Amino acid sequence: MESFGHLDEMAILRKIDLHLIPMLALLYVLSFLDRKRNIGNAKLAGLQEDLKLTNNQYNWCLRQRWSTPMFFFTYAAFEIPSNIILKKVRPSIWLPFIMVAWGVVMTLMGIVKDYHGFLIARIVLGVAEAGLFPGVVFYLTNWYTREEIQLRQAMFFSAASLAGAFSRLLAFAIGKMDGVGGLGGWQWTFILEGIVTVLVAFLVLFVLHDFPATATFLSEEEREFVTYRVKYQVHAKQGGRPLVPQNDELQWEFVRAAFSDWKVWVAVIMYWGFVCPVYGISLFLPTIVRELGFKKTSAQLMTIPIYATAAILGIVVSYFADRVGKRSPFIIGPLLFMLIGFLICITCTKPHVVYAEVFIAGAATTPGVPGTITWLSNNLTGTLKRSVGMALLISMANLGGVSCSFPVFYRASDAPHYRLGHGLEIGFICLAIVAWGVLLIGTYRVNKQKEKRISEGALDSVTVEDLSAQGDQAVSFRYVY
Template sequence: MAGYTDKVESTGSQSEEQAHVETVDRPAGPAPVTLQSFAHLDEKAILRKMDLRLIPVLALLYLLSFLDRGNIGNAKIEGLQEDLGMTDDQYNWCLTAFFFTYAAFEVPSNLMLKRVRPSIWLPAIMVAWGVVMTLMGIVHNYAGLLSARIFLGVTEAGLFPGVAYYLTNWYRRDEIQLRQAMFFSAASVAGAFSGLLAFGIGKMDGIAGLHGWQWIFILEGIATVVVACIAFFALHDFPETAKFLTEEERAFVVYRLKYQGQSEDPNRAQVAQADEFRWKYARDAFLDWQIWVNVFVYWGIVCPLYGISLFLPTIIRQLGYQSSQAQLMTVPVYITAAILAVIAAYFSDRVGKRSPFIIGFLLVMVIGFSMCIATDPKENPRVVYAGVFVAACAIYPAFPGVIAWLSNNLSGSLKRSVGMAIQIGVGNLGGAMASNFYRAKDAPQYKLGHGLELGFIGAGIIASLILLIGYSAQNKKRARKIQDGVLDSYTVEELSAKGDRAITFRYVY
């Protein structure tokens, strides 16, 4: 990017960028690049180009990831538990074990992503879990299935936090939720696709002496490996090296990302995000209060998410429907949720707010699970189905919101990488908990499961309010400090090293 390097660039919220551009004083030399230097470029066209090259590939990868971790729910109603001679507790342990290794390996994986190119690391772990998924189709007992689920957690751990962080290297924080939602909506589609696939693959029962549930694992595992091989060539690493952008477009994309979250004070220099690799920034992530509070918001969403994705076919079957009907009845739930996720993300990015949408969806989840817990499924199965429908249509739009909310408020690429991995890694322990919410002995009403979901949702609402109040107070405090002239006591380098703790940084809430 000759001609565009060694400049101090400036980006903040969209309104800030339009309003003014500030640069830091440098020794005499070439005039620094400003936003006006790129005024002749069509920003929307560049974004569309990025969307078309990045989102479909990433969505396909995540669709297969979510499909492969959740298809055990479809396999169960095709006879998995009976054929392997497992008890209900053993089946739940197979669900739970996945999340322990999944959570443990997310931070190390994101650190590897900082060292290894995304176009190599992401497809590599995808090949690994595709092989594990395929081998899961030939297990013969509980021990084999449990071992396979443990290794599936290890190999899948890096994809979601890796892609969530990867997108922040391409899009500004006022654009990220829509892209996170388009990427994450693949999970909703995976839920629908899983039901349709299981319905079709289940008809292969007996072919080559294998059960229908075995074919579900084998065929979906092979598909994952094939797509991973294609992804080696289809993935792009970072804007600086994107071949589908011109040299000037690459410079512009890097420029607009360099500074984010700055205050609106026009009398101070913009401050670059620290981008170098220092273990200090990783330690800062582990000690940041907002990440750990956000984990509770994440649990309030992810526990219901996994409760739905792992047990929805079983819950519907317990309403009196046959297995094939239960598989197909999951489809409209997931399709509707995917559409709502993208719509909600669009409006959240437009207004630049996260908490109103997240808290609103958490309240809708309360309504959905309350419908389930208060209804006798034998007398009103349609009301229970409507309840899980309502809950799912709030869960899937809320999830990309909570990911975007934290990523918006972490400055510095290493801290953001580690912080998002902590959020998703520790947060996904909620999946381990949710794996045991819906016990077979509680069927068909599942009062305990629905009640636990409501408890976590309540904790998520409280944590969201704590973040909202904390962010608002910090923004006001920093604005007062700038008015009092405290900014003059800091160098640009000191502010850059502080990242989101700098008095120039403004939290999104």
């Protein structure tokens, strides 16, 4: 690192941020609009009435990833191969390919005529989008060190909250097109957002940079510096021994290692505590707003403050998490706020109070998602194991999240109080708190054990190549907690 001492590291990071984060955030805004937000907006614009959907049929369509056992397997399995493909295919090719696929499906959703057509379109949409989120969160780890990544993950993920706010404004505007060309407002919502997604995909093909070693906006020396700092960041320095590089090999043993790592499965349970409330809030929030006395168009606008606040809070919390260099304190805080929010929701019937508590709980979900993803990514290496582990986390954790759209969770007959749904959300949050404690204590104890082994001479008979191949199991690797 001494040979790069004359370079301005912060200036280089700002340059990377400028070239990567806005484009990736735009991708996720479009993905989140297409996958989740616009179906709620379309419902308010008349989708359920025009397609003659029952409440249970609407919930089945919303649950686009799990509508059949075959699709359940397809979606759950696709995120991991997608991240492996991302290791072999340029991100600037693979990510636009995913975008074109889901953009075309989204556009066609605007012309479906009945429940079965809409259900099939939602199934295909889930398959098309499956690789984007895990692909981007892994892609970012190839540019930033462990001490910098949570802020960037939050800047990317907060786009989901901005999508929530933007989608309400967009729905408000598109709703005025109801009847244009003989199409309903909900149809124009799908058609226009699908077309925009395809157009942006062609832009991404030319402007997204693949990896630091090929980034044209960096000088040759800057490319070497960024590549070096990421490659040699994960193993602790041990006296005068050579630094241990991160393993970049594509070997199936690293895939197996990701599936058998206890940290991945504990993180999955912890992730449920954030993902489940995200899905649940999106289901019952429109009802809460209507209970306040707002009509369709005004109801759209009343949800904006929650999503905007969540985006800001996610970035602020992640900034301090990176500055402190810890993950666990900045995850337990949001979990406790969410727990308090849902406890008040389940015990109070006054719409204004419930709205305020949903505001608190909804805003707290955004810091927790990038925090959980970052905590796991910090504790997995080499690159293939981290890629598979992050995809496995997101894929399995969404099982819990999507289950919240099951009719038995937020039933129409329970409106507007939804005590059953709120109670189940509280259960997921409590389970996440337990998982948080297990991951914290587990990583702390393993670090202590590794320090003891080093003091007993564990490094004396092992080579740099061995340590690199062992990844996060190596005695020189330190877990972040």
